Amino acid sequence: MEASYDPEQNPPLHAPLLDRSSPRTGRFAAVFACLFSLISLLALIINQTQQPFEKVQPRGVAEGVSAKSNPSLLNQVPFNWTNAMFSWQRSAYHFQPQKNWMNDPNGPLYHKGWYHLFYQYNPYSAIWGNITWGHAVSRDLIHWLYLPLALVPDHWYDIKGVWTGSATILPDAQIIMLYTGETNESVQVQNLAYPANLSDPLLLHWLKYPGNPVMVPPPGIKPDDFRDPTTTWLGPEGTWRLTMGSKFNTTIGISLVYHTTNFRDYELLDGVLHAVPGTGMWECVDFYPVAINGSVALDTSSFGPGIKHVLKASLDNTKVDHYAIGTYAPKTDKWTPDNPEEDVGIGLKVDYGRYYASKTFFDQHKQRRVLWGWINETDTETADLKKGWASLQTIPRTVLYDNKTGTNLLQWPVEEVESLRLNSTMFKEVLVEPGSVVPLDIGTTTQLDILAEFEIEPLISSTTNEIGNCGDGAVDRSTYGPFGLLVIADASLSELTPIYFRPLNASGGTLKTYFCTDETRSSKASDVFKQVYGGKVPVLDDENYNMRVLVDHSIVESFAQGGRTVISSRIYPTEAIYGAARLFLFNNATGVNVRATLKIWELNSAFIRPFPFERDSV
Amino acid sequence: MTKIISLFILEAVFCFTFFTVSYSDINLIQTTCKKTPFYDLCVLTLKSDPRSSTADVSGLARIVADSVKAKAIATLNQISALLNSVKDPTLEKALEGCIVSYNTIIQADIPVAIDAIEKNNPKFAVQSATDAGNEAQACENSFAEKPSNSPIFSGNKAVHDLSVVLQSIASLLL
Numbered sequence: 001m002e003a004s005y006d007p008e009q010n011p012p013l014h015a016p017l018l019d020r021s022s023p024r025t026g027r028f029a030a031v032f033a034c035l036f037s038l039i040s041l042l043a044l045i046i047n048q049t050q051q052p053f054e055k056v057q058p059r060g061v062a063e064g065v066s067a068k069s070n071p072s073l074l075n076q077v078p079f080n081w082t083n084a085m086f087s088w089q090r091s092a093y094h095f096q097p098q099k100n101w102m103n104d105p106n107g108p109l110y111h112k113g114w115y116h117l118f119y120q121y122n123p124y125s126a127i128w129g130n131i132t133w134g135h136a137v138s139r140d141l142i143h144w145l146y147l148p149l150a151l152v153p154d155h156w157y158d159i160k161g162v163w164t165g166s167a168t169i170l171p172d173a174q175i176i177m178l179y180t181g182e183t184n185e186s187v188q189v190q191n192l193a194y195p196a197n198l199s200d201p202l203l204l205h206w207l208k209y210p211g212n213p214v215m216v217p218p219p220g221i222k223p224d225d226f227r228d229p230t231t232t233w234l235g236p237e238g239t240w241r242l243t244m245g246s247k248f249n250t251t252i253g254i255s256l257v258y259h260t261t262n263f264r265d266y267e268l269l270d271g272v273l274h275a276v277p278g279t280g281m282w283e284c285v286d287f288y289p290v291a292i293n294g295s296v297a298l299d300t301s302s303f304g305p306g307i308k309h310v311l312k313a314s315l316d317n318t319k320v321d322h323y324a325i326g327t328y329a330p331k332t333d334k335w336t337p338d339n340p341e342e343d344v345g346i347g348l349k350v351d352y353g354r355y356y357a358s359k360t361f362f363d364q365h366k367q368r369r370v371l372w373g374w375i376n377e378t379d380t381e382t383a384d385l386k387k388g389w390a391s392l393q394t395i396p397r398t399v400l401y402d403n404k405t406g407t408n409l410l411q412w413p414v415e416e417v418e419s420l421r422l423n424s425t426m427f428k429e430v431l432v433e434p435g436s437v438v439p440l441d442i443g444t445t446t447q448l449d450i451l452a453e454f455e456i457e458p459l460i461s462s463t464t465n466e467i468g469n470c471g472d473g474a475v476d477r478s479t480y481g482p483f484g485l486l487v488i489a490d491a492s493l494s495e496l497t498p499i500y501f502r503p504l505n506a507s508g509g510t511l512k513t514y515f516c517t518d519e520t521r522s523s524k525a526s527d528v529f530k531q532v533y534g535g536k537v538p539v540l541d542d543e544n545y546n547m548r549v550l551v552d553h554s555i556v557e558s559f560a561q562g563g564r565t566v567i568s569s570r571i572y573p574t575e576a577i578y579g580a581a582r583l584f585l586f587n588n589a590t591g592v593n594v595r596a597t598l599k600i601w602e603l604n605s606a607f608i609r610p611f612p613f614e615r616d617s618v
Numbered sequence: 619m620t621k622i623i624s625l626f627i628l629e630a631v632f633c634f635t636f637f638t639v640s641y642s643d644i645n646l647i648q649t650t651c652k653k654t655p656f657y658d659l660c661v662l663t664l665k666s667d668p669r670s671s672t673a674d675v676s677g678l679a680r681i682v683a684d685s686v687k688a689k690a691i692a693t694l695n696q697i698s699a700l701l702n703s704v705k706d707p708t709l710e711k712a713l714e715g716c717i718v719s720y721n722t723i724i725q726a727d728i729p730v731a732i733d734a735i736e737k738n739n740p741k742f743a744v745q746s747a748t749d750a751g752n753e754a755q756a757c758e759n760s761f762a763e764k765p766s767n768s769p770i771f772s773g774n775k776a777v778h779d780l781s782v783v784l785q786s787i788a789s790l791l792l
Contacts, residue, residue: 077759078715127726128742129733160737186738224738224791281792316741316792380756381749382722527756 078382079525079574086387088577089554092447093420093606094375095144095393097134101126101384102391104284104357105372106133107167107177110365112201115141117372118150119393120164126384131161133179137202137611140416141370141396145611150206157181157189157213164284165190166231166359168240168263168300174198176263177206178242180227181213187223189213190244192263202611215258215266221246228284231361232260234301235330243273245282245313253279253313253345255287257333274311274335279322279345282313284357287335288369290325294403294410297369299362303330308401310409311335313344314357321350321358321373323409325401339407348408351394352535353517353568354378360399371397371411375555378529378570392555394568402564405538410563413550421449421601432483432587432594434459437493440600445583446488447603448551452596453544454483454501460591466504470534473518474498479591480511486584487551488522490576497522497571498586499558501537501545513539515547515560515567522571529570537565552603650678654786656779663780679735679743679787686750686780687728693773694720700769709761709769716757716770723750723777731784740791747788751781 096102101122109116114137121134133151138144151162158181165179177193191212196205217226225246232240240263243255253276257269273287289302289309298307309328314321324344326337337343350358351373358373373394377384384390397411425442432438442448462479474482484500486493498518506512516534523530537560539545548559556569576582587594647670651660660682664670667681697716704710727750734742754777761768768774 078719078756125726127730127746129730161739163739182737182739186736188738224740317789319741380722380752381726381746382718382753385722385726527752 078380078527081383081386081525081574085572085574085577086383088446089387089572090389091392091552091555093142093417093603093608094395094552094555095136095608096389096391097121098146098610099126099388100124101128101389102134102374102393103128103131103376104164104374105359105393106164106179108359108361108370108372109167109169109175110361110363111169111175111203112199114139114201114203115363116203117144117393119374121149123149126388126390127381131163133162135203136608140419141414142416142419143606144608146609147202147204147611150203151179151193151208153181155181155208155212156184157191158208159184160186163188164228164357164359165193166229166242167361168232169364175203176232178214178229178232178263180229183213187217188226189217190215190226190229190266209264211264214264215244218256218268220248221256225281229258230285230287231300232263233287235259235333236303241333243285243287245285247281248275251280252277253282253315255282255285255311255313269333271334273333274337274344276343276345279313279315279317281316282345283316284312284314284321284359286310286312286323286358286360287328288360288362289328290369290399290401290409292401292403294401297362297367297398297400299364303328308338309335310399311337311344312350312358315345319356321356322346323348323350325407325409342407349535350411351566351568352515353533353566354570355394355568368414369399370414371399373397373568375568375570378531379572380527383527383572394557395550397563397566402562404540405564408538408564411566412559412563413548413557417449417550417603420603420606422604424599424601427596427598427600429455429595429597430585432585432596434587434589434592436587437486438585440583440585440598442583442600443602444579445581446551446553446578447605448487448549448583449601449603450485450487450549450551450583450598451546451600452485452549452598453546455544455595455597456480456483456503456589457593457595458591459593462591463505463509465507468504469514469536470502470516470518470532473516473520473532474500474586474588477588477590478502478504479589480504481513481589481592482516483587483589483592483594484547484585485549486586487549487556488571488573488576488581489584490573490580491582493584495521495523495573495576496584497556497569499547499549499556499567500586500588501547501560502534503539503545511539513537513545515558515565517556517558517567517569519569519571523573525572525574528572533567533569535565535567537561550603646673646675647678650675650787650790651783653790654783656783659779660783660787663783675787675790676735676738679740679784679791680732682780682784682787683728683731683735683743683747686747686777686784687724689773689776689780690720690723690728690750690754693770693777694724696770696773712757712760712768715760719753719757720777723753723781727753727781731788735788735791738791740788743788744785744792747781747785751778751785754778754781 103120106118118133135147135150136144161182163180168176181191192209232242255273258266289298312323324337375392395413402408402410481502482500486496489496503511503513515537519530550557727746731743731746758774
């Protein structure tokens with residue numbers, strides 16, 4: 001009787017035992033034997049292996065590790081943080097859980113009178129891990145109430161992580177939630193979940209489709225490059241589509257397209273919605289239409305003349321959110337950018353500060369597109385563990401196409417944030433001369449909504465080309481800037497955070513303007529990340545320089561020119577806190593006077609707290 | 619004759635695959651370590667762990683993470699021993715601060731890094747590795763005697779440099 005041949009037990013002769021536990025001496029003996037009998041093959045073998053004994057000098061800076069994406073602190077000493085300093089850092093009106101770690105916003109939606117926010121959450125610690133979907137609701141996108149966890153890792157297809165996903169509200173009001181699960185074998189798959197009870201306005205309980213997963217990594221896509229499905233949209237012939245970021249050949253960022261008719265069965269399209277070489281893995285892809293006249297927001301399925309589409313990706317390699325505006329062809333499911341030089345990942349950023357994993361949803365209640373974004377900490381994990389929490393979400397922003405420039409989106413805090421306004425103070429045409437600082441007397445300055453408009457009056461004539469962008473921060477002087485505000489500053493200016501415009505002479509007598517936030521002196525502590533953030537902002541001929549700034553303790557959101565360029569910033573002052581924090585105007589330009597007109601409101605707390613289940617009504 | 623030729627070919631294929639297979643693991647260590655700023659440290663750390671011969675890049679990252687943790691525990695023990703006999707209050711303060719930093723590395727940074735690598739979400743491993751390096755650097759900088767090194771300089775340097783290696787390797791997994 002022939003012994004059965006089991007390749008596992010008896011590997012054929014030509015495939016050697018991959019048994020690495022054989023002793024070194026035995027291996028060398030076998031190698032010498034081979035060499036001795038096969039001298040003629042030696043040259044071929046050496047040619048085929050790539051110089052295994054050549055020692056190469058290590059690179060100076062590791063590839064793929066960008067200082068911008070992964071804060072690396074030099075010359076730092078741990079600061080003696082007090083509980084008072086940590087307590088002050090907590091926001092008053094930005095969404096954050098009572099404690100522990102949060103990251104990406106998930107599945108935002110509006111249902112039966114409530115706005116819902118889900119979010120990546122660690123129920124056990126202030127560092128990433130044990131990821132579940134946290135859940136909160138609000139009537140107005142500002143006053144949030146915490147609810148129990150919505151999704152936890154409890155099936156093989158999400159046991160290692162219930163990761164990011166998006167909601168689709170169908171025409172019959174059904175809610176479809178698609179999310180990425182990490183399986184027990186560390187494969188990224190997409191799963192379907194839906195409310196257990198659609199008539200529950202709070203959507204407390206969720207069911208997972210028994211046939212999960214509904215999408216698994218297709219051939220050619222690695223099991224860890226397949227995540228973050230978007231909201232689905234309806235195509236012209238009645239099928240639904242979604243798109244999902246991935247990468248190809250290590251460096252090409254791509255977005256896959258799937259079709260479905262029933263949300264259980266999905267068909268992968270040949271080809272991709274779009275690809276951009278050199279951008280790496282695309283996470284948290286978002287894809288939505290905008291009206292070119294810029295006056296209204298559009299449902300995700302909208303299509304037709306007068307509509308462009310925005311494609312957005314979070315770049316895994318640099319931890320930056322980028323977007324581009326372009327044209328979508330539904331018949332071929334292809335999108336092309338208006339300007340290929342500012343394609344996804346190489347052009348405009350959604351936010352030029354500490355910001356990632358953003359996601360929009362169409363708010364059918366108020367007919368607007370609303371944008372969420374995750375703001376991570378920029379202090380040490382030791383501090384996060386001590387204070388017991390990490391991360392915030394931005395104030396939700398409306399998104400519209402800027403039809404004045406045709407190149408940018410406009411982001412603006414939702415109008416409901418104005419319900420937090422208490423008193424207001426106005427300043428008219430305050431003169432700020434070159435190299436000067438002007439205090440603004442307005443009481444406490446840690447919770448503010450500031451609208452500021454600046455006019456510049458040239459004192460010298462200069463047309464020499466000026467290069468640079470935000471420079472080395474507010475101390476870096478040029479002819480027309482920097483000028484702007486100093487927020488969370490103490491009276492002696494030992495700690496300050498400048499938010500400023502820096503117009504620079506460009507060729508042809510025009511000005512090219514940068515909008516910036518300078519954290520380098522935001523805190524005396526050296527164990528926090530302090531960077532200069534910013535980007536260019538189009539300023540049209542008939543416009544003054546205007547900015548809106550939301551100050552909320554350790555987070556500052558700054559909007560230039562109606563939201564063409566936005567910067568989110570985290571600051572951890574040690575002295576400019578509580579009653580010691582002040583607000584100033586400054587002008588560090590060399591050749592212009594600045595006149596500033598401001599309206600400043602103190603903002604109330606949003607009193608974010610657990611949902612009061614004991615009472616019948618809220 | 620044909621038998622001898624086929625035997626020759628069989629043996630040639632055997633040796634060829636044996637050669638390339640036994641060198642491919644060394645190649646992976648070298649190509650991976652070339653992408654870190656501390657090539658020698660990286661190669662030494664990986665080669666001294668038997669798991670490295672069958673590991674992919676993810677496995678190599680795991681080995682480095684374990685090494686950071688081992689070095690951090692050793693350094694923490696050194697700090698505790700010094701605290702037992704310290705007299706100088708400035709030195710005592712610095713050592714106590716270092717205890718906190720090293721507890722973060724051992725109880726937070728490394729477990730998160732290992733978890734993130736295992737769950738194929740490497741960006742959190744990069745973040746944690748960066749933090750571990752920062753914590754070690756912060757500890758070293760908190761000692762008053764400059765420009766000379768602290769009493770735990772070699773431990774701090776080992777943990778810092780290995781954390782940077784871990785950060786670099788985890789970045790390859792992005």
